Amino acid sequence: MADELTKGLEGVLAAESELSSIDGDAGRLIYRGYDIADLAERASYEEVVYLLWHGELPDRAALDSFTDAMAAERAVDESILETVRALAAAEEAPMAAMRTAVSMLSATDPDAEAPADDREAARRKARRITAKIPTLLAAYDRVRQDEAPIDPDPDLDLAANFLYMLTGEAPDDVAAETFDQALILHADHGLNASTFTAMVVGSTMADLYSSVTAGIGALSGPLHGGANQDVMEVLFEIESSDLDPREWVERATDEGRRIPGFGHRVYNVTDPRATILKARSAKLAETGDDTWYEITTAIEDYLTDEVGLVEKGIAPNVDFYSGSVYYQLGIPIDMYTPIFAMSRAAGWSAHVLEYQEDNRLIRPRGRYVGPDDREYVPIEDR
Template identity: 45%
Template sequence: MTLQTKGLEDVVAGQSSICFIDGQEGRLLYRGFDIEDLAGRSNYEETAYLLWNGHLPTSPELRTFTSELSSKRPIPREVSQILTTLPRNCDAMDALRVGVAALGIFDDPMYTQHERAMSIASKVGTVVAAIHRHKHDQDIIPPRDDLSFSSNFLYMVTGEEPSAADARLMDVLLILHADHELNASTFTARVIASTLSDVYSAVTGAVGALKGPLHGGANEKVVEMTAEIGTPDKAEAYVSSKLGSKQKITGFGHRVYKTMDPRAKILKDMAHRFTKTEKEKEALQILEKVESMMKAEKHLYPNVDLYSGLALNHIGVPSYLFTPVFAVGRAPGWLAHVLEQYADNRIIRPRAEYIGPPRSRYVPIDKRTAAEAKH
């Protein structure tokens, strides 16, 4: 039996044709296509098609795929009712977990496996927007089928049709989060799928894994850090204080990347174009100062979380909704992996290295000493 490393670090747990990460060079490919090309030229719908089908669509294929996605955006009435009975102050990820699980009950039972995947990918944005609106005691806005996925999502969240620039930034954010190989939530989804449980259960499990602060939520902490620093001239003292007391700085380092996360590079470059207000420009200056110090002091590079919060706030997404929006972007990747698992399945059942006591003799309780009881 091969012994593994803690946290399965650098352990190859299976084969996949969906996503490739070169941690040394800082490269990320979806089905062989570089993330820089996809972020610069593709959109949510085309990238989802690519992840599920293994190739870029033709124009007729993309029209058909986009039409099918948009037709499945409305959530069942029963799911909407469930979401609006939840406490307004409940955690948004808890509400999303409930919403996805409820889809497994109230979605069309005649859907094929492919249609179930399409339904989840289409509806998860509607669910997240409904959670947000309910939290603020606002009417839930039904989806529109005349808008792109990204435009429609922002419309359902904010109540206003977004500008072309904001919709484009939302597209890029969704593309950058669409897949990332066997991260914790994707691995969770594949483990569940390997039992031949249904796709709704697999995605519900993935949402639960993403809720954990070691996986999702770091970009929210970055926004809090930026507000705590306040102004660019205070960034150096803040970082020095944190490092001096052995505290971590959020938004840096990655289990796989040994250089700058390519997604962070894309968002940083875009930030120089989308920041308009003095507050946004100051926030960007703070992040760049922190980045410079972390590279000099700790040889650590930014991950996707350092600049994504700034981008999400810019397009009207509040900080508490960051992780649910992460789930909206990651849903196509989760579903691609679930479908890949179903297509060539063997139940995922690893072993554990036993480090407990050796075989012990059972002693009846009336004859057991304190020392024997410990065994």
């Protein structure tokens, strides 16, 4: 009903989209009709971005052209890198630094003055944003560690190039494939808070930089981003304790602590992205430290098999395994949410571009519940 209040807009239909669909009861996520497990196993992140932006998977020629165009946009103007250096020196939080730097990218965009309804210019902006964010993030992390930023390598795909710019070493095949899959899994996820925020801004026909910057701001909130960092901090606690994972979790839950990485606003069963990342964590453990895989699987086994959380609709989500996967890849834990944004920028852009095709300003109503019929009292009489 028109006057019915739905806190948090939960369950309210606000838009139609062809981009992604979530079945929370079946544990299924699709991008434009393709199951996420199939895309993660067989596609590249660049293929998935192309799919989100263009509606179809590219053929070889289209993918090569698209990948080359993305790689050509990775370099960031020195004036923006100077700001990144200043933010790192000021010890600005990574998400805040990212928000500022992404907003600044419009200053050097040749399409900056193009109207928002110029579809081709908007797609070029989306390409530049998605290509440049990894460069910004890697540069920020290296500068704060007193290391010089590394120029992008056009011969590497986006995932491998980011790891190269971050660490200074080209990743091995397992690491590159793992990170590429992680980016695919985070590229889009329906009308979540940050995507909806980006769409609200886009509905005003503001430029794409404004929408993506707004999405970053929404994702920075702890109720949306940051859970995988929380998971890793719990794993650190367990690893350094005298208890085994089962005992630690049992004690923590008895004390009323919530175990991060379990439960999701949409999924009532295991998040399909968690299943995929669990397999990648096992793969990484084969060639490196298996500590984190052993701890996470022990926690999952205890909470699912013995406590029965899944039967209560509380199951592992993508953050439960992405934290340890990123740690195994050598990524600092405070960079986990920025990496989420790095991947999701493609999805935010896709939703804005799609919504603006048949745009209507998003303008919900609020119910006034304040006082009525108050009379103004002159200031000298108050």
